[in-house]
Amino acid sequence: MITMINTNNEPKTLLDAVKFFSDYENCRSFMVEARWPDGKVKCPTCGSEHVTYMQKTRRWKCYSKHARPQFTLKVGTIFEDSPISLEKWLPTVWLLANCKNGISSYEVARALGLTQKTAWFMLHRVRLAMRTTVFGKPGGEVEVDETFIGGKARNMHLDRREKAITGTGGKDKAAVLGFLRRGGEVRAEVVPNRKKRTLQGMVRGQVAPGAAVYTDALASYDGLESEFAHQVVDHAVEYVRGRVHTNGLENFWSLLKRGIKGTYVSVEPFHLESYLDEQAFRYNNRDNEEVGDTGRFRAALAHIVGKRLTYDELIGKTALEKQNHILN
Numbered sequence: 001m002i003t004m005i006n007t008n009n010e011p012k013t014l015l016d017a018v019k020f021f022s023d024y025e026n027c028r029s030f031m032v033e034a035r036w037p038d039g040k041v042k043c044p045t046c047g048s049e050h051v052t053y054m055q056k057t058r059r060w061k062c063y064s065k066h067a068r069p070q071f072t073l074k075v076g077t078i079f080e081d082s083p084i085s086l087e088k089w090l091p092t093v094w095l096l097a098n099c100k101n102g103i104s105s106y107e108v109a110r111a112l113g114l115t116q117k118t119a120w121f122m123l124h125r126v127r128l129a130m131r132t133t134v135f136g137k138p139g140g141e142v143e144v145d146e147t148f149i150g151g152k153a154r155n156m157h158l159d160r161r162e163k164a165i166t167g168t169g170g171k172d173k174a175a176v177l178g179f180l181r182r183g184g185e186v187r188a189e190v191v192p193n194r195k196k197r198t199l200q201g202m203v204r205g206q207v208a209p210g211a212a213v214y215t216d217a218l219a220s221y222d223g224l225e226s227e228f229a230h231q232v233v234d235h236a237v238e239y240v241r242g243r244v245h246t247n248g249l250e251n252f253w254s255l256l257k258r259g260i261k262g263t264y265v266s267v268e269p270f271h272l273e274s275y276l277d278e279q280a281f282r283y284n285n286r287d288n289e290e291v292g293d294t295g296r297f298r299a300a301l302a303h304i305v306g307k308r309l310t311y312d313e314l315i316g317k318t319a320l321e322k323q324n325h326i327l328n
């Protein structure tokens with residue numbers, strides 16, 4: 001059974017979203033659609049469609065004989081082990097999918113009547129799940145550029161500020177490497193440094209051999225010509241040479257930095273990665289204007305719960321990826 005969603009009262013603002021999702025039936029419609037696009041609810045244990053919904057307990061019952069024959073919509077998703085209700089989780093996803101400049105845990109806490117700590121944890125979990133892990137290697141024309149994020153010394157306590165500033169000067173900043181496929185998606189990753197070995201290793205891991213790679217004149221990119229159609233635009237001379245430029249990424253960096261300044265007090269390196277993923281998700285879905293806020297929410301939710309990934313699996317996977325990264 002597919003429940004039709006009334007599109008007239010779709011949420012437009014934070015308050016709308018909170019109100020809209022406070023109705024469990026709205027949560028149920030969206031969750032069922034995201035998890036089972038054919039509209040047929042299946043038992044997460046055995047996959048059987050022979051299940052019955054029990055309105056009273058908001059559970060389904062599977063008729064096959066196995067342990068845990070009853071299940072909720074949270075089973076097998078990143079929400080599963082959390083006592084927080086879907087009525088609070090879904091507006092949080094909605095906010096992350098739609099707020100251009102990001103959203104702070106304080107705002108979420110206030111809107112949903114949660115503690116800031118709980119809201120922070122929820123945001124972190126959803127950001128992690130939004131991380132697009134399965135990219136094909138981009139081919140065609142790819143802009144590659146690096147930037148520094150952080151260094152918000154004015155927000156620090158005086159003793160920390162002195163420590164940060166007297167260091168190497170860039171010690172409190174994190175280096176980030178970005179990839180933008182023309183007409184395609186952007187992705188950005190925290191890198192330990194801007195050395196040749198680090199940056200070129202990343203490019204080789206992320207970009208299909210033979211692709212046109214456009215970078216600035218940083219010496220770390222020298223030598224990419226052996227595997228890519230590498231072209232350099234020297235910013236000391238010019239910013240654009242025909243198709244050779246990194247303006248797409250420059251645009252992404254400025255959105256990124258505006259978001260950090262406007263909403264987040266600071267970005268610790270540890271959390272920076274998930275913040276980058278969140279911004280990349282929004283950037284990559286920016287042209288979905290015809291689908292609007294609800295469309296972006298649908299895409300995010302399908303991405304998050306469509307994979308049937310629990311939070312434990314999610315963190316395990318991320319840790320493994322990190323490990324692979326180092327090995328590569």
Ligand SMILES: [Zn+2]
Nearest residue numbers: 043046062064
């Ligand atoms: Zn079953």
